[in-house]
Amino acid sequence: MNAVDVHLVRARQALLNAAAVVPHTDADGLAAGAIALRARDEGASDAVLLPRGTTPFAPGAPLPGGPLAILDWGVRELDRPGVLVDHHLPEAAPREDQVVVSSYGEEPEVPTAALMARVVPDAPPWLAAVGAVGDLGPAGFALPECAGVPRAAVRRLAGLVNAPRRLPDGPVRTALALLVEHDDPADALLDPRVDELEEAKRAWKAEFDRVVRTAPVVGEDAALLRFSSPCQVHPLVATTWSRRLAPRVVLAANDGYLPGRVNFAARGGTASPDEFERLVARLGLAA
Template sequence: MTEDPEKEALSFIMDIDSGAKVTLLYHGDGDGVCSAVMVYKCLQRRGISNINPLPLERGENPFSERTTAKINGSDPDFLVVLDSGSRRGTFHNIRSLVIDHHVPDSVPEVEVFFNTWVDKTNRITSEAVFDLVKRIIPEDDIRWYSLTGTGADAGLSKAFSRYAGKEKKYGNKEIQECISLINASRRHCSFRIAEVFNLLVRSTSPSMFIAAAKRAGIDKLREELKLELKKNLKIAPVFSSFFVLFQLNSPHQIHPLIASIWSVKLNRYVVIAANWGYLPGKVSFSMRTESGKDLLVLLKKYRKKGEEIGFGHSKATGGIVKEEVFRDFLRRLGFKPKLLHPKPPDVHRGTLGSHNVT
């Protein structure tokens, strides 16, 4: 790692010449996609046209076999990886820049590794990217992307406080609607985040993006997700010590929402929402807590070497593992084997009211 990774990241971007082929690999949440859009527009402003935006697919990481095959297939001269976690791996002979804000599990073998948790600024990836590319592209052209990305990951209060006095023309409701539509495209089983990326690139304001996304039917995906969430909030929990488990079968990525909602109500527990229906043969699960426990520290006690469990944030983490691995993991947490099956669980009348999908 360099002494000044932010400076090195800027130098990396400035080193990209107009004839270069560039791949942008980004996580498909609001923070990741908005970060990628800002880098894309920055490169365009510098006269670079051969840019391949590549969303991280469901259940993949930057160094998984499927992802690296896609990267190699585009044969890039430069690779920029955004908001996709910090873990060991290499892209071999491709000049690579990783920009991330998650707690690093390890350090990737890349030319420049710029992680804002490491540099102690704790900026969301969208904030860090904004701080880089505003030196190349006018702030007014990209600030609403950073507002949206930061708000998606850290909440609107942090986003607007970050730009206090500079961003009066955009209101909370407008930015929140952008976040909601982006999230719907990612959480829905149709996974239309690449389409949303293109809509964001073509839009010059939140209102323009909102109108375009609704014409494309992204708001209809959100309505489907609301119904799916309402149904799955009726799932009966199972307790083991300070862990509480909700098992669901949904093709949509609603397990993080289930975990977040219940973690507020069951604030003395570590909530696990396990989705047996999101990816074939695997369990995708989210863990959330308001108990004060550090999930990353806690999971080191239960995670076996090599398991894709417990990366990200101290209050929000999870993983995607094979079904048998997840059953074994639950046994380590004290859950009874007879409960560990992928059948749709029994439901009861929910005690939670309706929730918006944001």
């Protein structure tokens, strides 16, 4: 075996030794979590799904003791042994008792579920594809880990399992269960519980349609939309208005997503981090 194969064997063993699987709750994280849970002969009820606004790296996060499998949460300092699988820029080096599997810098981008298919070689390619398409759109189908999957079913399922996390109390665990319990995406889509995901998607769309009509405050180089919604609508609101108001930076500020906080999404423009910070302060949102 070469060094890469040895590293993946270490990651696989760390996954099996973990006290729990902690997946992110978007389509990529849930698909990665489903691959991990199936490899461990566990169900969706065994996964640790963190509440909104919490990460596994935060002090006091509601986590079990022992080593963990942290999937699609980034790579940051973790105060225990474990395996971390992710595709974003790592923010910390692993300790000796930790294994990191990262695809950061690979071209094309390899999302976490496709990375997990490397860690668990007998994982169903359609699960890797659900995560890849959830993150990359149709480009995800081009990854070798996703070869030969039924595209229409994967596309629909990726959109459905991504919907619950955008609601304050969406059926995230139901979405994970569909990925863990079925052998192909067509079967998963026939599960009666899909109705819960369809309803979550409709509820999110209704909320997006409401807040996207917010009138922006438009300046020379920036625009602000401020609204209150318990749903994760601000990223797409910012994206939608950035197309209409190019080349300005568009900030969508959501006062209702987390108690006591304003959550931002910024799209468009060419502001540097320092310029962006000044822009936020100028718009009266520094707090």
